[in-house]
Amino acid sequence: MQESPAAPEEKAALAPTAQLPSIASPIEFDALEVELEENPEYAPSLRASAESIEGLQQDIQTALQNGDTPLAEKLFNELLRLGAPDVQKRDAMLVMARQLEGSHKQPAKAAVIYEQFVKLFPNDPETPATLLSLGRIYRDNGAYATALNKFYSVLYSSLQVKTGEEYTDSSLRAKMEIAHTHFASGDYKTAAQLYSRLKLIKMTQTEASEVAFRSAYISFLSGEYSIALTESQAFLATYPASPLAPEAQYLNIQSLKALGRRDEAMKETIKLLQAGREYGKKKPAVWAYWQRKTGNEIANELYESGDTLGALSVYQKLAELNDAPNWRGPTVYQIGLCFERLRHLDRAREAYRYIIDKIPTTTSADDADPLVGMNLSTLRDMAQWRLENLEWLEATEKELLPLLDKAAPAPELQPAFLRSENSTPPKTPNPTTQQAASQITQPAGATR
Numbered sequence: 001m002q003e004s005p006a007a008p009e010e011k012a013a014l015a016p017t018a019q020l021p022s023i024a025s026p027i028e029f030d031a032l033e034v035e036l037e038e039n040p041e042y043a044p045s046l047r048a049s050a051e052s053i054e055g056l057q058q059d060i061q062t063a064l065q066n067g068d069t070p071l072a073e074k075l076f077n078e079l080l081r082l083g084a085p086d087v088q089k090r091d092a093m094l095v096m097a098r099q100l101e102g103s104h105k106q107p108a109k110a111a112v113i114y115e116q117f118v119k120l121f122p123n124d125p126e127t128p129a130t131l132l133s134l135g136r137i138y139r140d141n142g143a144y145a146t147a148l149n150k151f152y153s154v155l156y157s158s159l160q161v162k163t164g165e166e167y168t169d170s171s172l173r174a175k176m177e178i179a180h181t182h183f184a185s186g187d188y189k190t191a192a193q194l195y196s197r198l199k200l201i202k203m204t205q206t207e208a209s210e211v212a213f214r215s216a217y218i219s220f221l222s223g224e225y226s227i228a229l230t231e232s233q234a235f236l237a238t239y240p241a242s243p244l245a246p247e248a249q250y251l252n253i254q255s256l257k258a259l260g261r262r263d264e265a266m267k268e269t270i271k272l273l274q275a276g277r278e279y280g281k282k283k284p285a286v287w288a289y290w291q292r293k294t295g296n297e298i299a300n301e302l303y304e305s306g307d308t309l310g311a312l313s314v315y316q317k318l319a320e321l322n323d324a325p326n327w328r329g330p331t332v333y334q335i336g337l338c339f340e341r342l343r344h345l346d347r348a349r350e351a352y353r354y355i356i357d358k359i360p361t362t363t364s365a366d367d368a369d370p371l372v373g374m375n376l377s378t379l380r381d382m383a384q385w386r387l388e389n390l391e392w393l394e395a396t397e398k399e400l401l402p403l404l405d406k407a408a409p410a411p412e413l414q415p416a417f418l419r420s421e422n423s424t425p426p427k428t429p430n431p432t433t434q435q436a437a438s439q440i441t442q443p444a445g446a447t448r
Contacts, residue, residue, distance in 0.1 A: 057092045064099045069106070072096065086120050093117050094126060097133075107137045128154045128170040135177055144185040151177045172201060176210070188218045209239040213248055220251055220258075229255040243283045246272065246290035253294055257301075266310055269298040273317040291321055303338065312338035329359040329379050336386060345390055352390075355383040 056079045063072035076096050079089060093113055101110035114134045118127055135150035154174035179194035195215045203211070216231035232252040236245060249272045256265040273291050295318045302311035315338060319331045336351030359376055 057095070060092060061095060064096070064104070067104075069100070069104055072099075073109075090117075090121060090124070093120075094130075097130075101133060101137070107140070111137045122157065127157050128174075131157060132170075132173060132177060135181070139177075139181050139184055144181055147181050148178060151181065172198075172203065172207070175201075176207065179211075179214070183214060183218065188222055192218045192222075205239070206242075209235070209242045209244060212238070213242075213244045216248065216251060220255055225255045225258040229259065240275075243286050246275075246287045246294075249275070250290050250294045253298065262301075262305075266298060266302065266314070269294055269314060270317065273314075273321070288321060292318065292327070295321075299334065303334070308338050308341045312342070325359050325376060329355055329376060333379060333383060333386075336383070340386070340390065345394065349387060349390060352383040352387045356380055356387075 056075055060072050060075045060079070063069075063075060076092065079092055094117065097110045097113035097117065100106045100113070111134060114130050114137075117124075117130050118134070121127060124130075131150045131154045135147045135154070138144075138150065139147035151174045154177075155171055175194070175198060179191050179198060182188075182191040182194060192215065195211050195218070198211050199208075199215075212231070212235050216228050216235055219225075219231055220228035229252060232248050232255060235242075235248045236252065239245060239248075242248075249268065253265045253268045253272070256262070256268060273295055275287075295314050299311045299314035299318065302308075302314065312335065315331055315334045319328055319335065322328060332351050332354055336348045336355075339345070339351060340348035359380065
């Protein structure tokens with residue numbers, strides 16, 4: 001008999017890494033390292049005219065638009081040193097902070113400027129929005145107590161500077177952010193109480209969907225899976241096109257799994273993989289992420305539990321979602337494993353040869369899809385080993401099984417999720433299961 005080739009080492013799946021908090025307490029404006037005093041005695045060269053301030057503001061804006069953050073910060077510091085009233089620097093502070101927080105992804109620096117803006121202009125119409133931004137920055141970096149302080153300050157400041165709908169909008173947003181902060185800190189009981197109160201307030205559809213989703217999520221995290229299932233299904237029925245819908249479907253599937261209703265979870269996963277065609281056009285990246293994450297988890301669990309044909313049907317759908325090599329390659333590899341286990345060895349060879357012939361090689365682990373965690377060089381090595389192992393297996397069976405008076409195992413055709421609880425697998429597959437067993441979504445460029 002031939003000796004089985006040694007398998008290449010498989011790398012563990014990469015889990016998304018959590019960002020560590022970088023802001024632990026309120027930031028003092030001194031951190032910007034500028035000399036800003038209430039009544040400085042400016043040298044003549046620092047005394048500013050309206051023209052010079054306007055010119056600096058334009059230069060700052062241009063630097064930010066060009067992505068030159070260091071130059072923008074240098075010009076901004078120069079503007080702050082000018083001998084001009086603070087009110088003339090107001091617009092520049094807002095522009096600089098919002099650009100740093102938004103397109104430049106530097107929230108810590110933005111927080112420094114926001115803090116000073118609130119200090120200089122406590123009754124400004126933009127102060128509530130600034131406090132909301134500050135609160136989100138602190139919350140995102142784990143400073144929950146400071147974040148709550150900022151959000152509660154919005155309730156006070158919006159009452160001082162706004163009336164009517166403007167006050168209502170700022171107040172409602174602050175209340176939602178307070179609930180979100182308790183949620184983020186793990187205080188689910190308080191968050192649930194706050195969300196319940198928010199449901200009594202008139203909100204936009206987007207705000208209402210956000211509250212409904214968070215309520216369902218809290219039920220799941222609290223171990224109340226039946227309630228989470230009911231709430232997630234109600235969310236999907238009410239807001240099927242919401243950007244939160246794919247995550248709500250993931251929550252729905254996880255609740256079914258937690259309740260032991262795996263077959264229903266499998267069917268809901270197929271629905272999620274198909275739903276993006278109708279609802280995922282506005283937020284394709286969001287839908288794609290949750291489709292791939294949910295489908296990959298369910299397919300892996302089905303495969304590990306022995307429901308190979310059920311796993312195969314999900315992997316086939318996953319292969320259609322994205323044609324990027326670092327996604328399609330590993331998915332086709334799993335398809336090959338399913339066919340190999342089902343004893344459809346020719347179809348397994350097709351999958352492995354597709355990887356070797358069509359997927360480009362790379363030696364960089366950075367090219368691995370984070371949901372799969374396998375670089376393409378390793379994938380090609382594994383596909384090559386599977387091909388060689390199939391040849392060894394067939395040669396061994398051909399030589400050994402006749403001596404044992406046994407026939408080679410027949411292909412498995414009946415998927416577990418198609419069976420009823422009180423039925424037994426038929427000895428002869430019906431046309432539907434026969435077609436399911438022989439069907440595979442051919443990747444682009446694959447050959448038979």
